[in-house]
Amino acid sequence: MSDELAGTAARDPSDGLAVLESAASTAETFGIPLAVLAELTHRCPLQCPYCSNPVELDRGSTELTTAEWKKVLSELAEIGVLQVHFSGGEPTARKDLVELVQHASDVGLYTNLITSAVLLTRDRLSSLADAGLCHVQISFQGSEAAPADRVAGFKDAHRKKLEVAKWTRELELPLTVNAVMHRQNLQQLPDIIQMAVDLDADRLEVANVQYYGWALKNRAALMPTFAQLEETTRLVEEARERLKGVLTIDYVIPDYYALRPKKCMGGWGRQFFNISPQGKILPCHAAESITGLEFESVRSNHSIAWIWQNSAAFNRYRGTGWMPEPCRSCEFKEVDFGGCRCQAFALTGDAGNTDPACTLSPVHQQIFKQAEEESAAGVTRFLYRNFAGGTLEPTDDGA
Numbered sequence: 001m002s003d004e005l006a007g008t009a010a011r012d013p014s015d016g017l018a019v020l021e022s023a024a025s026t027a028e029t030f031g032i033p034l035a036v037l038a039e040l041t042h043r044c045p046l047q048c049p050y051c052s053n054p055v056e057l058d059r060g061s062t063e064l065t066t067a068e069w070k071k072v073l074s075e076l077a078e079i080g081v082l083q084v085h086f087s088g089g090e091p092t093a094r095k096d097l098v099e100l101v102q103h104a105s106d107v108g109l110y111t112n113l114i115t116s117a118v119l120l121t122r123d124r125l126s127s128l129a130d131a132g133l134c135h136v137q138i139s140f141q142g143s144e145a146a147p148a149d150r151v152a153g154f155k156d157a158h159r160k161k162l163e164v165a166k167w168t169r170e171l172e173l174p175l176t177v178n179a180v181m182h183r184q185n186l187q188q189l190p191d192i193i194q195m196a197v198d199l200d201a202d203r204l205e206v207a208n209v210q211y212y213g214w215a216l217k218n219r220a221a222l223m224p225t226f227a228q229l230e231e232t233t234r235l236v237e238e239a240r241e242r243l244k245g246v247l248t249i250d251y252v253i254p255d256y257y258a259l260r261p262k263k264c265m266g267g268w269g270r271q272f273f274n275i276s277p278q279g280k281i282l283p284c285h286a287a288e289s290i291t292g293l294e295f296e297s298v299r300s301n302h303s304i305a306w307i308w309q310n311s312a313a314f315n316r317y318r319g320t321g322w323m324p325e326p327c328r329s330c331e332f333k334e335v336d337f338g339g340c341r342c343q344a345f346a347l348t349g350d351a352g353n354t355d356p357a358c359t360l361s362p363v364h365q366q367i368f369k370q371a372e373e374e375s376a377a378g379v380t381r382f383l384y385r386n387f388a389g390g391t392l393e394p395t396d397d398g399a
């Protein structure tokens with residue numbers, strides 16, 4: 001699945017404030033995000049070693065029920081949210097997906113399905129389209145079947161994805177190809193770009209892995225070299241120029257190699273929230289990796305708008321007041337909001353520290369050097385994502 005959200009909407013989200021004003025919505029008062037990620041489940045047949053789900057996955061038995069999700073979707077529409085991105089895990093693992101998409105459409109939400117595609121049949125995709133699904137985003141592990149299926153930890157996944165992408169366009173649904181890139185598949189990028197063109201996708205996301213959760217556990221097997229990253233950037237720029245009007249290409253670099261960190265989720269509690277399978281409202285999909293923060297649930301007595309505006313977890317790192325030095329005195333503090341809190345926690349043990357991806361962080365040099373060494377060390381074996389806390393890829397001798 002992707003860290004990026006598709007940018008299209010039935011009502012133009014770039015004119016969000018005008019939409020909210022005309023709807024006299026409470027969202028304007030609360031600054032409610034226009035798009036929300038609904039993680040319907042953490043169940044997934046694939047086992048990607050970079051999965052952005054938390055290492056502690058929510059069990060199926062704790063997931064929100066159909067009735068609870070419908071209530072959530074109605075509440076989102078009432079408070080002014082315009083788009084819902086159904087994600088996971090694998091959202092098609094939910095038997096009630098068509099019903100949920102239908103309900104989201106009925107209450108006026110634009111719907112996007114972020115899927116690995118392997119569980120979809122043509123009939124089910126057609127039912128989703130009939131229920132009002134507006135957009136499909138399919139994640140690919142590469143352009144060649146054998147290495148892509150190895151990354152996914154699932155036989156025949158790549159062929160199935162190509163088939164579902166074809167059905168998507170036959171059903172006249174817009175398609176985004178999401179390609180998660182790392183050291184072991186970056187050499188396939190030219191073919192991945194051509195694959196997206198051949199599949200008649202509107203958009204390609206070239207999303208380099210971001211290193212927290214499962215990806216941090218697999219960093220040595222995934223981290224690209226600096227030379228690889230330079231070549232990737234060159235290829236993306238060349239393809240963007242060549243494919244103007246044919247394919248839009250979004251590009252996310254691993255922020256270990258950036259000078260400054262990314263404005264993670266647009267800043268903590270500023271532009272984004274997601275809802276976990278068991279109903280927790282989170283500032284980002286990895287936020288539960290930060291220990292010591294209590295996230296409120298849609299199962300509590302509070303409304304979603306109240307949780308967004310008032311909950312302690314959302315206010316803990318909102319704005320700039322929480323910042324330590326060097327962020328506090330930095331001219332970029334309202335540009336990147338100090339980077340990613342989850343990454344700061346994962347790499348320094350304190351979510352209130354400057355993101356170590358920033359060159360001004362006191363630990364940046366040490367972490368960057370370690371990542372560079374890992375990228376050159378030649379480790380290839382994956383720790384696959386699963387509910388058991390991960391399984392090491394078997395070696396040739398079966399170990």
Ligand code: SF4
Nearest residue numbers: 001044048051089116
């Ligand atoms: S295992 Fe792969 S396909 Fe499944 S949710 Fe994680 S990233 Fe997406």
Ligand code: SF4
Nearest residue numbers: 327330332333338358
């Ligand atoms: S010091 Fe903080 S605010 Fe300044 S660039 Fe680095 S992370 Fe951003």
